[in-house]
Amino acid sequence: MGSMDTSELIRSVPTDLFLGGEWVPSGNRATFPVHDPATGDVLAEVADAAPEDAMRALDAAVAAGRDWAATPPRERAELLRTVWSKISERADDFALLMTLEMGKALPESRSEVAYGTEFLRWFSEEAVRIAGRYTPAPAGNGRILVTKQPVGPCLAITPWNFPLAMGTRKIAPALAAGCTMLVKPASETPLTLLLLAQIFAEAGLPAGVLSVLPTSRAGDVTGPLLEDPRLRKLTFTGSTAVGRALAEKAGRSLLRTSLELGGNAPFVVFDDADLDAAVEGAVAAKLRNGGEACTAANRFHVANSVREEFVTKLTERMASYRLGPGTDPDTTLGPLINENQKKTVIELVEDAVAGGARVRLGGETPEGPGWFYPATVLDDVPRSARILREEVFGPVAAVTGFDTEDEAIAAANDTEYGLAAYIFTRDLDRALRVSDALESGIVGVNRGVVSDVAAPFGGIKSSGVGREGGTEGIEEYLETKYIALR
Ligand SMILES: NC(=O)C1=CN([C@@H]2O[C@H](COP(=O)(O)OP(=O)(O)OC[C@H]3O[C@@H](n4cnc5c(N)ncnc54)[C@H](O)[C@@H]3O)[C@@H](O)[C@H]2O)C=CC1
Ligand SMILES: CCCCCC(=O)O
DSSP states (O other), X not given: OOOOOHHHHHXXXXXXXXXXXXXXXXXXXXXXXXXXXXXXXXXXXXXXXXXXXXXXXXXXXXXXXXXXXXXXXXHHHHHHHHHHHHHHHTHHHHHHHHHHHHOOOHHHHHHHHHHHHHHHHHHHHHGXXXXXXXXXXXXXXXXXXXEEEEOOSEEEEOOSSSTTHHHHHHHHHHHHHTOOEEEEOOTTSOHHHHXXXXXXXXXXXXXXXXXXXXXXXXXXXXXXXXXXXXXXXXXXXXXXXXXXXXXXXXXXXXXXEEEEOOOOEEEEEOTTSOHHHHHHHHHHHHHGGGGOSTTOEEEEEEEHHHHHHHHHHHHHHHHTOOBSOTTSTTOSBOOOSSHHHHHHHHHHHHHHHHTTOEEEEOOOOOSSSSOOOOOEEEESOOTTOGGGTSOOOSSEEEEXXXXXXXXXXXXXXXXXXXXXXXXXXXXXXXXXXXXXXXXXXXXXXXXXXXXXXXXXXXXXXGGEEXXXXXXXXXXXXXXXXXEEEO
């Protein structure tokens, strides 16, 4: 199918609720606006799910659960593969839609379509490799048969920064495992998952297996679900603050829970690093998705002996990024998601500068509509600066120096978060030694992009619990049961 223009595309995306395979208006017939971050204008009005809609979706998921769990793994795999293929045919439409509702530059959206669809293909392959084990009882008094069964109905709450990938990274393993799923997309970016739901419907997804519930009332709609004993799993990606609140609720119901939360990744450059490679890695780790990624490098700790050369080169490279509307073919850095995000970035930069940080690039918001913020490099950032403690979620690099390896490790670990970390060095022993010492779930060694469908993505400390992707990702949707045989 040829790619559509903006208005055709927006008109082609369903804006009702996808309730167990049926397109229905919200129970209260209310809608909420979706905005274009480049202009602030309303892109579309979307059905505003109410609590009763969510409970109907759970009813449908429970009703479909047994049959879907009993569906042969090969059939579940084929359905995921079909959706992967169908999305690939509409890659341009998905990319444009994400740019329109999230703001990211089109090349970033195209990259996300490739990344997000890969989770469908990956878990179509994992679906047929779910295995238990068989053990003769050590005492010779029987046999132990370990089996894996689907957890049951799941709730996914997804963020706005990777609208497709953070949806497929949850939906694909859940359906592959034989679970049914309700998805509550971020209110900023519901259109992408509504279009995905349409693709699933076209692919012949059985009734009740998947629901997509856009809503402006996240807490009201998900709260009753988390209290319903029929729900068996929560998977959330978003801020640590919301993650903590959800974990408390899920804890009361003893729900299986996966939490992919915030990050504040250190990027450590040792004096023996290939500086050009380190600069390329830094730009990738900082500006992928415009810096609105929980894996984004935010705190750059650079050996003092090479810091000036590194900062000069980093500044030159980041200065080459073209700030503008994501749909503009020349744009490589789109707007931030909303006014609040922009205010947060401005505050963190102003706080650092007030504390003595030197602005080497950017730092000034452009006039005019939209939530634009330029690529920014701050050097000599004081240890007291908020930007070293708080997730900036924007295109701002905060640079500090160090003299010894121990100082670098201490600075890198001086954060409540523990998702991704990056180190550049030519010394393999040092790379392994420092990787071991870093408090994170992911370490990039001499590379700035670490995300891969085959890897178990996730963090420690305030970055959450659980892993998504890899062979570990499907385990989050399986329960282990053993049968003791004579
Ligand atoms: N780890 C990640 O991928 C992400 C991290 N963030 C961090 O969170 C900060 C704020 O961004 P937000 O979009 O506001 O993140 P958020 O955590 O508020 O939203 C993430 C998801 O949670 C939902 N949500 C919010 N409050 C909820 C509640 N009480 N009950 C149920 N669902 C709820 C939202 O509707 C959205 O679907 C960002 O500045 C960034 O630091 C934001 C998005 C993604
Ligand atoms: C949701 C956090 C953003 C990072 C998504 C990834 O790179 O896999």
